[in-house]
Amino acid sequence: MADSGQCSVVVGCQWGDEGKGKIVDVLADGADIVARYQGGANAGHTVHVGEAEFILHQIPSGVLHEGKRCLLGNGVVLDAIQFFEEYDGLAERGIDLKGRVGVSDRAHLLMPYHRVLDKAEESSKRDSDKIGTTGRGIGPAYQEKAGRRGIRVADVGNAARFEKLVADGVERAHAWLDRLGQKDDGTLDAAMERMMALRDRLLGVAADTGWEITRALDAGKKVLLEGAQGTALDLDHGTYPFVTSSNTTAAGACTGVGIGPTRIDEVYGVVKAYTTRVGTGPLPTGFDPEMDEKMRKLGGEFGATTGRPRRCGWFDAVLARYAARVNGLTGLAVTKLDVLDTLPEIGLGLEYCTEDGGCTREFPADTFMLGKVEPRFETMPGWQEDTTGCRTLEELPKNARAYLDRIQELTETPIRMVSVGTRRSQIIFVD
Numbered sequence: 001m002a003d004s005g006q007c008s009v010v011v012g013c014q015w016g017d018e019g020k021g022k023i024v025d026v027l028a029d030g031a032d033i034v035a036r037y038q039g040g041a042n043a044g045h046t047v048h049v050g051e052a053e054f055i056l057h058q059i060p061s062g063v064l065h066e067g068k069r070c071l072l073g074n075g076v077v078l079d080a081i082q083f084f085e086e087y088d089g090l091a092e093r094g095i096d097l098k099g100r101v102g103v104s105d106r107a108h109l110l111m112p113y114h115r116v117l118d119k120a121e122e123s124s125k126r127d128s129d130k131i132g133t134t135g136r137g138i139g140p141a142y143q144e145k146a147g148r149r150g151i152r153v154a155d156v157g158n159a160a161r162f163e164k165l166v167a168d169g170v171e172r173a174h175a176w177l178d179r180l181g182q183k184d185d186g187t188l189d190a191a192m193e194r195m196m197a198l199r200d201r202l203l204g205v206a207a208d209t210g211w212e213i214t215r216a217l218d219a220g221k222k223v224l225l226e227g228a229q230g231t232a233l234d235l236d237h238g239t240y241p242f243v244t245s246s247n248t249t250a251a252g253a254c255t256g257v258g259i260g261p262t263r264i265d266e267v268y269g270v271v272k273a274y275t276t277r278v279g280t281g282p283l284p285t286g287f288d289p290e291m292d293e294k295m296r297k298l299g300g301e302f303g304a305t306t307g308r309p310r311r312c313g314w315f316d317a318v319l320a321r322y323a324a325r326v327n328g329l330t331g332l333a334v335t336k337l338d339v340l341d342t343l344p345e346i347g348l349g350l351e352y353c354t355e356d357g358g359c360t361r362e363f364p365a366d367t368f369m370l371g372k373v374e375p376r377f378e379t380m381p382g383w384q385e386d387t388t389g390c391r392t393l394e395e396l397p398k399n400a401r402a403y404l405d406r407i408q409e410l411t412e413t414p415i416r417m418v419s420v421g422t423r424r425s426q427i428i429f430v431d
Contacts, residue, residue, distance in 0.1 A: 005032075005217040006265050009253045010333075012230030013269040013323035015239075015277035016248075017303065017310060019335030019419060020270045021045025024061040024226045026417075026427050027268070032221040033213060034062025035071040037256025038246040039228030040110050041079040042136040044303065048422040052093075058083050059101060060226055063090065067100075071209045073225075074106035075246060075256025077141040078153065080198050081112070081191065102207035105154040106258070111166070112191030113173035114140040120182045134279075134303075142245035144169070153206050156199050166196070210258020217263055225253040231269075231323040232277075239367045242281025250327040268416065269329040271320055271407075273337045275349075276310040278303045282371035285313035285349035299339040314347035314377060317410035322363035324413045331416035334404060338420045343382040346403060348410065349375040380406065388421045393428060 008027065012018045025047045028034050041057045048054075049064055058079065062068040072078060083103075091097055114137030122135065144150040149172070151165045170192065177184060213223055227248050232238045234248040246252065250267045254260060274295065277283045287295060292312050295301065301310040323329070340346055352373035353359040364370055383397035390396050396404075396418075408415045418428040 004263075005219065005221040005223060007213075007217055007223045007225065007259070007263050009225045009227070009250045009264055009267045009327075011227050011250045011253075011267060011269055011323075011327050012248065013271045013320055013327070013329075013332075014230045014275055014316070015232045015281075015283075016229040017276055017278060017301075018230060018270040018272050019333075020226060020228075021047050021056065021061045022335065022419060022422070022424075022427075023268065023270050023333045023417065024224065025049075025064060026424055027224055028060075028062035028065050028068055030222060031062060031068065031224040033069045033071060033216050033223045034060040035073050035209060035213060035223065035225050035257050036060045036076055037073045037225050037227055037253045038075040038248060039244065040077040040136060040138045040141065041082045042134040042138045042228070042244070046422075049424065054090075054093075057086055059086055059090070062224065063095060063097065063100065066096070069212075070101050071207070071212065071257070072101075072103045072107060073209050073257035074104040075252060076104070077108050077110040077138060077145070077246075078103055079110040079136065080202055081194055084198060084201060101205055102209060102212070103153055103202070103205045104209040104258070105152070105206045106210075107153050108141060108145045108150040109153065109156075110137050110141040111151065111169055112137075112188055112195055113170055114138075114144070115191075116184060116188050117173055117176055120177055120180050123182075139245045153202060156202050156206075162199070166192070213257055213259055214263075217259075225257060227252065227256075231327060232319060234326075237326050239281050239370060242279065242367060250329075266330040267327055268331055268333050269320075269323055269327055269413065270333045270335060271315070271323075271411075272299075272335050273315060273340055273403075273407075274299075275313040275316045275319070276301050277313075278308050278310045282367060283311050283313050284318075284352060284370060284373055284375050285316045285347075285377075286311055287313050295339070298342070299336055314349055314375075315407065316349045316375070317407070318349060318352055318361055318363050318375075320407070320411045321361070324411050329411075329413045332408070332411060332413045333417035333419070334407060334415055335419040337400065337404070337418055338387045338426075340382065340403075341387055342384060344384060346380050346382050347377045348380065348406060350378050350410070351376050378406075388426060390420055391425075391428060393418070393430060396428070
């Protein structure tokens with residue numbers, strides 16, 4: 001075996017939307033392969049290159065760096081229609097994709113009927129029971145995967161088997177719609193025709209991504225693995241049931257691309273300098289309505305995939321420290337520090353307190369109890385200076401550095417990167 005390469009993981013440490021796309025984009029410059037390990041088209045990474053803005057839903061952010069190989073691992077549920085729309089859109093904008101994008105032949109396909117079922121199931125629930133799904137079909141696709149009824153990319157190569165699996169899936173979808181008392185509005189048949197027409201293109205990008213990544217590491221190359229959503233949305237470790245349908249944590253990177261845990265060298269955890277959440281479920285450090293609206297405007301807090309407004313709150317040290325533990329973080333990347341530039345005071349959520357007077361600094365498993373806790377805050381003075389032009393820690397205002405030091409102390413994790421704007425150049429690297 002040649003000298004082993006380096007494998008890094010980038011994972012979100014809050015409720016998603018932490019700015020992982022920008023961190024991946026910056027780290028991808030030094031990587032040979034960038035691979036996505038879970039999720040589907042329900043995620044959105046916004047990356048700014050010069051004056052151009054790119055919103056990527058399935059293709060890894062590394063595609064914006066010339067010559068990088070970009071892979072979607074077996075842990076992804078691939079929406080082929082959206083994937084090729086994104087692929088063609090990048091090509092139209094001058095991004096050379098030939099031979100650079102591969103999809104695991106073990107990845108499951110997200111079929112059009114999964115989207116229909118997702119929307120139908122969510123609309124049939126009472127408001128109090130809604131999960132806040134994006135309606136992109138992620139949950140039903142993972143349900144069929146776990147139920148051993150899914151369709152994998154490898155199945156596309158066998159026409160008879162593929163058509164039988166598709167027919168069975170459509171039949172199940174119509175039966176489930178009947179049970180929900182709903183009918184397909186006619187869009188499913190058209191979407192299925194589009195899906196079936198993509199078979200040859202899909203086979204053209206199919207690859208054994210686990211084997212490819214392992215060979216690259218054995219050859220001394222650098223691999224960057226990216227996840228979607230965030231730790232608090234992990235199926236096992238998040239605020240269940242208000243979670244996504246896959247393992248968003250760093251451990252999911254191994255199963256999601258097909259490598260062993262001993263191949264991981266470092267894990268970057270991405271946190272905003274405050275906290276946001278889209279969809280339903282508890283947000284313990286959430287703002288009052290007036291401050292919520294103010295922060296949403298300051299940070300442009302609207303979902304990249306759905307456009308939904310994100311709820312905002314102060315930095316939650318309980319969640320961040322929990323994320324550091326379950327992901328085995330080796331470093332933090334703090335994003336959107338500049339959004340706090342105008343605030344006279346800044347809060348940090350230190351612990352959760354309950355009605356009986358007890359307080360804890362550990363993130364609870366009981367999601368419904370989490371919705372009732374009262375956080376205990378620490379208030380720090382703001383810096384009220386523009387940080388967007390800073391390129392070193394020393395250039396940051398004294399109070400901004402003190403705030404970062406406190407985050408580092410509370411999370412028990414060293415800060416390695418700080419973002420002070422949307423551009424690639426607005427990253428401060430910490431030695």
